Amino acid sequence: MVIRAAALELGYGDRLVLAGLDFHVAAGEFVGILGPNGCGKSTLLHALSGLLPPRGGSLTVMEQALGAIPSRLRAQTLAVVPQSSEVRFPFSCLEIVLMGRYPHRRRLGSLTAEDLLWALRSMRRTTTEPLRDRPVTQISGGECQRVVIARALAQDPRILLLDEATSCLDVRKKLEIFEILKHLNQARSLTVLCAMHDLNLAALYCRRLMFIKDGRIIRDGPTEAVFTPEILAAVYDTAMEVRWHPVYHRPYAVMLPLTPGAAAPEETATPGVARA
Amino acid sequence: MKVASPPASQVDRTAELTEALERRRAEMRRFAAALLALGLALFLSVGLATGIGRMEVGWNAMAAVLLNKLGLAAAPVDRTTEVVIWGIRLSRVVLSALVGASLATAGVVFQGLLLNPLADPFTIGVSTGAAFGVALLVMLGVGGAFLGLSPLPLGALVGALGAMAAVLVLSRDAGRIRKESLILAGIVVSTFLSALISLIKSLDEESLSAIVFWIMGSFSGRGWIHVGFLLPYAAAGFLLAIYHGRELDILALGEEQSHFLGVSVNQVRLKLLLGASLLTAGAVAVSGVIGFVGLVVPHLCRLLAGPSHGRLLVLSAFTGALTLIWADVLARVILASGQELPVGVVTALLGGPFFFYLLKTRQARGMW
Numbered sequence: 090m091v092i093r094a095a096a097l098e099l100g101y102g103d104r105l106v107l108a109g110l111d112f113h114v115a116a117g118e119f120v121g122i123l124g125p126n127g128c129g130k131s132t133l134l135h136a137l138s139g140l141l142p143p144r145g146g147s148l149t150v151m152e153q154a155l156g157a158i159p160s161r162l163r164a165q166t167l168a169v170v171p172q173s174s175e176v177r178f179p180f181s182c183l184e185i186v187l188m189g190r191y192p193h194r195r196r197l198g199s200l201t202a203e204d205l206l207w208a209l210r211s212m213r214r215t216t217t218e219p220l221r222d223r224p225v226t227q228i229s230g231g232e233c234q235r236v237v238i239a240r241a242l243a244q245d246p247r248i249l250l251l252d253e254a255t256s257c258l259d260v261r262k263k264l265e266i267f268e269i270l271k272h273l274n275q276a277r278s279l280t281v282l283c284a285m286h287d288l289n290l291a292a293l294y295c296r297r298l299m300f301i302k303d304g305r306i307i308r309d310g311p312t313e314a315v316f317t318p319e320i321l322a323a324v325y326d327t328a329m330e331v332r333w334h335p336v337y338h339r340p341y342a343v344m345l346p347l348t349p350g351a352a353a354p355e356e357t358a359t360p361g362v363a364r365a
Numbered sequence: 366m367k368v369a370s371p372p373a374s375q376v377d378r379t380a381e382l383t384e385a386l387e388r389r390r391a392e393m394r395r396f397a398a399a400l401l402a403l404g405l406a407l408f409l410s411v412g413l414a415t416g417i418g419r420m421e422v423g424w425n426a427m428a429a430v431l432l433n434k435l436g437l438a439a440a441p442v443d444r445t446t447e448v449v450i451w452g453i454r455l456s457r458v459v460l461s462a463l464v465g466a467s468l469a470t471a472g473v474v475f476q477g478l479l480l481n482p483l484a485d486p487f488t489i490g491v492s493t494g495a496a497f498g499v500a501l502l503v504m505l506g507v508g509g510a511f512l513g514l515s516p517l518p519l520g521a522l523v524g525a526l527g528a529m530a531a532v533l534v535l536s537r538d539a540g541r542i543r544k545e546s547l548i549l550a551g552i553v554v555s556t557f558l559s560a561l562i563s564l565i566k567s568l569d570e571e572s573l574s575a576i577v578f579w580i581m582g583s584f585s586g587r588g589w590i591h592v593g594f595l596l597p598y599a600a601a602g603f604l605l606a607i608y609h610g611r612e613l614d615i616l617a618l619g620e621e622q623s624h625f626l627g628v629s630v631n632q633v634r635l636k637l638l639l640g641a642s643l644l645t646a647g648a649v650a651v652s653g654v655i656g657f658v659g660l661v662v663p664h665l666c667r668l669l670a671g672p673s674h675g676r677l678l679v680l681s682a683f684t685g686a687l688t689l690i691w692a693d694v695l696a697r698v699i700l701a702s703g704q705e706l707p708v709g710v711v712t713a714l715l716g717g718p719f720f721f722y723l724l725k726t727r728q729a730r731g732m733w
């Protein structure tokens with residue numbers, strides 16, 4: 090198991106956000122973490138990235154307590170792609186990707202051919218080679234996300250965490266990035282965990298889905314088994330149809346308007362929200 | 366599970382790597398060339414600046430004095446020339462170079478650390494702390510000498526380090542140092558100390574001119590003892606900054622991403638702050654408050670050499686040294702009456718318009 094959480098409790102200050110989390114992730118899994126806004130997806134990812142120490146229970150990565158792993162060693166195993174990354178200084182994209190080699194480089198040691206090779210390889214995998222010498226301050230949001238993924242790959246991680254990394258991108262860019270993730274997941278058994286909002290994207294690429302609501306994991310299982318109208322309705326308080334794609338053999342959800350026959354009676358009952 | 370080199374398109378990849386490595390080497394060569402040029406300029410500037418003044422001294426006299434000091438030649442020329450060259454001018458030029466290098470380096474660190482292009486060595490209240498230390502000593506009438514040094518630099522140093530400690534304590538929030546709270550704490554400490562300085566000035570009018578003169582920043586009357594005083598702080602601060610140059614690059618990505626990349630953010634921030642504050646405190650202690658060098662020089666260097674901090678720190682140190690050497694020469698000779706201007710006035714007069722120009726060009730290039 091690359092990740093093990095047992096009776097994990099997470100929160101900020103006095104506020105408990107998630108409790109009683111028990112799950113394992115094996116090497117090579119592709120897990121989507123889904124749930125309504127504010128359910129704690131990001132909190133869970135913060136904890137998995139070591140940014141937020143657990144308030145209770147245990148969290149291990151590669152069978153070691155996450156909090157006990159020194160930062161550099163942690164960054165050699167685990168890479169994170171955040172939702173967006175603003176950079177103030179005009180580093181070239183290659184320099185940004187090379188920063189991914191930081192946990193592997195010796196202090197004061199100069200850049201080795203291996204570091205450079207990793208950076209170039211990661212840029213090739215994310216098709217960011219043409220951006221190599223462009224200042225990161227002057228590229229588009231989609232390009233920037235790919236550069237950040239390249240940087241994460243340059244860390245040579247075994248686990249990749251994505252926190253709504255594609256939320257701001259158009260459909261083509263999203264698919265491109267998930268194709269890259271799928272390839273890495275299959276070809277080099279990189280473990281991928283991504284918190285996301287796009288149900289159909291999750292159904293298309295993730296082989297396992299974890300649904301979070303009300304501070305706990307309410308369903309966790311293979312996509313085919315848990316991507317059902319009942320579970321989606323329970324998680325999002327919204328009626329959805331789930332269909333099965335005849336060619337790709339993946340489920341997909343169809344959104345329905347909230348007003349007629351919606352599963353959220355308090356919404357429809359409220360006067361004033363009825364649409365024209 | 367770790368991946369072996371992929372066999373596909375191996376040849377192509379090697380060519381690409383070779384090219385990238387070659388580019389990297391070319392960059393290093395350019396950097397080395399720039400350093401060499403700057404080093405040469407610095408050497409020449411020290412010589413030229415030592416020669417400029419009311420009493421003309423030539424290269425021959427300088428060489429004679431230097432050789433004598435190095436124990437390579439017998440007593441040189443006359444005693445007056447020796448005192449002017451060695452005791453007055455050269456020590457002052459070396460001090461201004463050292464202060465310039467310290468302020469510029471501190472500026473690079475503060476700007477990188479606070480992700481704020483307007484940050485300078487005085488942002489977090491270090492200079493006000495130093496000024497307060499001096500004001501207090503002047504008011505109390507502490508005189509005499511300590512280790513051959515007037516007590517004012519010591520007061521400035523203690524004040525600067527005290528202000529820095531206060532800012533750090535104020536900005537710590539649950540064991541974390543946030544850059545926003547750092548700036549706020551800096552403003553709070555700075556404002557409070559300014560009020561205390563004003564209080565001292567109004568309570569003790571005799572001290573007014575001494576305090577004001579000190580705050581304006583000057584190298585007048587400074588000598589080797591001040592160089593010796595500053596050197597350990599400058600060296601420690603510069604080494605701390607260089608040692609963490611790579612982290613400074615990564616910190617530019619923000620706190621979270623630095624964490625993701627394996628940087629121990631708090632530790633590194635604390636060390637860098639300490640380094641930059643040592644540089645500033647040392648510089649302020651020997652020369653008073655000299656503005657704009659720590660703001661403009663890092664900007665200029667970033668414009669010319671890119672944002673990578675390892676290089677930026679070294680280039681800024683050299684450029685800062687050169688800048689302050691020549692600013693001090695101007696301060697010495699610009700008034701026809703033979704009077705000296707405080708060098709802080711010169712740097713502000715030159716730095717203001719220059720900064721304006723930099724800001725405009727950067728805006729035009731869309732850099733901020």
